[in-house]
Structure formats: C-alpha cells, structure tokens
Amino acid sequence: MVMFNMHNGWVRDPKWRNEIMIHFLSQHFQLETHKTTWKRELMAGLTSFFTSAYIILVNPLILKDAGIPLSASMIATIAASIIGCLLMALWVNAPIIVIPGMGVNAFFSYTMIQSIGLTPNQGLAVIIVSGILFFLVTISSFGNRILASVPDSLKHGITVGIGLFLTFIGLQKGGIIQPSDTTIVALGNFRDPITLSTLLGLVVTLVLFLRNTKGGLLIGLLFTSLLTLCITDKKEITAKGIDFHAYNHIFASGDFSILQIPFWIAVFSMTMIVLFENMGLLSGMLPDIEKFPRAYKVVAISTIASGILGTSPTIASAESASGISVGGKTGIPALVTAILFAFSALALPVIQLIPGNAVAPVLIIIGALMTKSVVDIPFSDFSESFPAFLIIVCIPLTSSIADGLAFGFIAYPLAKVAIGKSKQVSPLVYLIAVLFLLNIVA
DSSP states (O other): OOBBOOOOOOOOOHHHHHHHHHHEEEHHHHHTTOOHHHHHHHHHHHHHHHHHTTHHHHHHHHHHHTOOOOHHHHHHHHHHHHHHHHHHHIIIIOOOOOEEEHHHIIIIIIIIIIISOOOOHHHHHHHHHHHHHHHHHHHHHHHHHHHHHSOHHHHHHHHHHHHHHHHHHHHHHHSSSSEEEETTTEOTTTTTTTHHHHHHHHHHHHHHHHHTTTTTHHHHHHHHHHHHHHHHHHHOOOOOOOHHHHHHTTOOOOOTTTOOOHHHHHHHHHHHHHHHHHHHHHHOOOGGGHHHHHHHHHHHHHHHHHHTTTSEEEEEETTTTHHHHOOOOOOOOHHHHHHHHHHHHHHHHTTTTTTTTGGGGHHHHHHHGGGGGGGGGGTTHHHHHHHHHHHHHHHHHOOOHHHHHHHHHHHHHHHHHHHTOGGGSSSHHHHHHHHHHHHOOO
C-alpha cells in the first residue's frame, strides 16, 4: 500500500519509492526515446569508469612535476571529474566522460610551468581565464560559426588521429612497443610478463568484442588486470591515504598575473588547445550531434572548475568511446562514472592495484573503431585529404592533439590557395590557421 506523509507528501513504502525514482530517472534520461535499457546504460557506465579510472593516478603524477602535491592533485582530479561528468549527465544527457585530459596536463606541467616559467598558482589562473574565454565562445554565435566553418575532412581527420593516438598509447602501456634509440620505437619484449598478459588480454577482449558479448570491454579489462597480477605476483598495496590538509594550498589559489606577457602566451595556447581538442572529440564521439552545443558549454564550464579545484583542464575524454561502443546513448554512463569517481576516493588502494597495462587492450580496440572515419575523407581531392592526413599522423607522432591540429589547419588554406580555390575557405579557417601558426612560433 502506498502511504504518504501529510507533512511532506513523500512515499513511505520503500518499494514504491524506488519505483517512482526509477520512473523519474527513466523519464529524465529518455531511455525509450534513445531505444536503450538500464542494463545497457549501466554496463556502459562501468566500462567508461574502468577505462578512465587510470587518470586518478596518472594525472597527479604528471602534476607533481609542476609542483602540485600528489595528495592534493588526487582530490582535485576526482572532484573535477565528478563535476564534469554530472553536468554532462544531468544537463546534456550524453554518454561523454569528462576527466583531466592527457596531453593538456603535460602541457601544463612541462610547458607552462617548467618552460615558460609560471608558478603552479599562475598556471591554475591561466586555466580559469582560458576556461572563461572558452565559455564565451560557446555562448556566442562565434562558436557555431567555428563548428560550421571547419571542413568535414578535418573533423574526420581529428577523429582518426585521436584513434591512432589512443592505439599508440595502448601499445605503449602494454609494452607491445617500446622506445628505441635507433628507430624511435621498436617491438617490445614478448617474454616480459606485462607484455605477455597484455597480448593475452587483447586476444580475449577482441574475441568478446567480435562476438558482441555484453560488457566485453569491461570483462577484457578485468581479465587483463587479474592475469597481470597473477603473472607478476603483485600482491602488495602501495597506495597511501589522501592528505586533505595539503589540498587547502591549491584550492582556489590562482595567481592572476595579468600584467606578465608569459601569462597571456600561456592563456592563448591553452585556449586553443581546449577549444579545438574538445571540438574534435565531441564531433567524433557524440551519438547525437544535436547535443553538441550543450556539451561544448559543459566542457568549458568544467575547464573553469578545474582551475578553481586545482588541476589541469578536464576534456571530453576519448575514453568515452568505450562506453558508447557497448551501447551507451544517454547521460547514465556519465552519471555512473561520477558516482564511482566519488567512491574511488575511499578505494584508492584497490584502484591502484589495477595495472596500467590493463587498459591497453581497450584503448587499442577503441582506437581501431575511431579510425573508421577515414572512409569519410575525400581522398580523391588531395587538397582535402592532405591536411586531414597531416592531422592523422601528427597527433600520434607528436603525442599532442593540439600540435596535430595545428599542422592540419595551417595546411588546409595553403592547399586551397595553391589550386586557386581560396574562396572555398572560410575567413574563420584562415584566422584559425594564423593563430595556430603564431602558437607554434610562440
């Protein structure tokens, strides 16, 4: 029997209360409209989280080189990920995971702090200013004009380039390829336990994926983790507790040195990176491109929040493709990921047990899926395909999405001018090319 409290009208029967809550959430996430189910969306959320959970440990290790305490950056990483994922889930209703971006965190630590010479607090202020500029672009007609002006060939090139980049990262994480003094990279040592477990994990994950096994990527990730732990006999837990006191030194600690030229050089570079990296990622991954405007605003807001919370910018993570590939269509995967990130603060010792190579098979398969966009590049027109080709090869070879974008966007107008079709290029694309050129020179 349904019973209501006369004071607040809330259902007292737990069974009915749960049914009402599930009905409300189903209506909010529009499961029927998206032709999906709770089971599929929850599995997509679990897959997305386990694919992206590495950032909890990797991001702080990179920010540590910028002078940010490890414990503090762990808190900031988790907090920024929760906020970004919640916004994407509840406002956009899209299966996009928002976490600190790989590449942009390296730019923060090694370029802004170590090369340009900013302090960590100035670097966080740069992120806030860049996020504000990014947000202003998203709420103006300028943002829509940029999206409409960027040629489709470059958009597809960005998707393929990021796919190859993910595959390259996966191959490195799994030890399948390794650095070489003579050939830059070379085949890894297949007798190494890490490499061997990665290869076996890749085989299992691929078989599960090809057979359309529900949650195949997640099962493959867990299989690779257990196999690696067994082969390497890694039984100790080395994670330590989080020092919340250290976090007080980076939260809302931005130093806005607006009168210094290096500060604005860093702002320009960071803005270009978050603007176009997120454009390419969202364009390539969103199941429903009509959700792009809101999603674009979310990553801009999340960038601002990142600077306030004390971490490098969050982005629409390429790891979102893992959840999408197993059927994620709504914001539920992002909501599940946010919840699990919150709980992860209490389970860092367990999370640290997940080996870095465990995500390698998933990244390799996701990268392969993203390269399917190459068929949409018009290779019959070299003035279209060559700039896209530069993006595709330069993103993984420079290990930088921003640098890969720069080569493609600079080459596109040059190619069109060379064949007398300069009028086919939007003035905005010319402007973007000039800005990217200035960014490379700076």
